[in-house]
Amino acid sequence: MSNEILNTLLKEYEQKKLKAEMDLGKRKADLYFKFPELQRIEDELNRLSFETAKNLLNKKGSLADFEKKVEELKYKKACILHDANIPSNYLKPYYSCTMCNDTGYVTNKDYKTEMCSCLKQKLLDISFNKSNMSNLDKENFDTFNENLFADDVDVSKYKFNISPRTNMLNIKQKCIEFVDNFDNPEYKNLLFTGNTGLRKDFYVKLYCKRIIKKRKNCTLSNCYCIT
Numbered sequence: 001m002s003n004e005i006l007n008t009l010l011k012e013y014e015q016k017k018l019k020a021e022m023d024l025g026k027r028k029a030d031l032y033f034k035f036p037e038l039q040r041i042e043d044e045l046n047r048l049s050f051e052t053a054k055n056l057l058n059k060k061g062s063l064a065d066f067e068k069k070v071e072e073l074k075y076k077k078a079c080i081l082h083d084a085n086i087p088s089n090y091l092k093p094y095y096s097c098t099m100c101n102d103t104g105y106v107t108n109k110d111y112k113t114e115m116c117s118c119l120k121q122k123l124l125d126i127s128f129n130k131s132n133m134s135n136l137d138k139e140n141f142d143t144f145n146e147n148l149f150a151d152d153v154d155v156s157k158y159k160f161n162i163s164p165r166t167n168m169l170n171i172k173q174k175c176i177e178f179v180d181n182f183d184n185p186e187y188k189n190l191l192f193t194g195n196t197g198l199r200k201d202f203y204v205k206l207y208c209k210r211i212i213k214k215r216k217n218c219t220l221s222n223c224y225c226i227t
């Protein structure tokens with residue numbers, strides 16, 4: 001995945017975030033026009049924050065007093081919204097993703113910044129569209145039909161001492177195990193090799209579909225190169 005694609009996506013995120021915040025500005029302006037008391041409360045909250053910061057720097061007043069006044073003002077604000085049947089989130093930006101607030105990144109439990117699942121999914125969708133992984137709705141583990149493969153063992157014909165059906169079921173099982181261990185760095189990669197027409201691409205599609213279903217970030221471009 002090129003940086004260009006990521007940068008384009010991040011610009012879209014920035015636009016989305018900006019739009020959500022501008023929409024909030026409009027909602028606020030309309031609401032404060034109808035309920036001037038809300039504007040007064042907000043002004044008072046801003047004044048209190050500024051004054052408290054100044055007082056604390058000059059070692060005057062207490063944080064507890066500030067917190068008490070803020071709580072009172074917030075309560076008044078909540079009452080006005082409640083009486084007007086306005087949802088409590090009306091005065092917050094409506095982001096498309098509430099996990100990353102349309103930034104594309106989140107802080108994990110170790111306080112490290114990582115890509116949000118929404119951005120990972122977008123990158124995956126782009127990779128998928130750029131690959132030749134079509135027909136995944138028709139070709140996946142759910143539609144796999146083992147009965148299409150012969151059940152007789154014929155070493156001279158199939159070069160195996162197991163039937164083609166058993167062979168295919170073994171490969172299917174390996175694909176499932178691969179996907180289920182996708183996050184396990186100890187688990188070995190899969191390599192599909194063989195002549196054309198052996199349905200290598202079909203198996204790649206099977207496990208890609210399963211990975212997509214599990215919303216993992218599959219490197220689909222690698223899948224593409226072996227079909």
Ligand SMILES: [Zn+2]
Nearest residue numbers: 097100116118
């Ligand atoms: Zn997100």
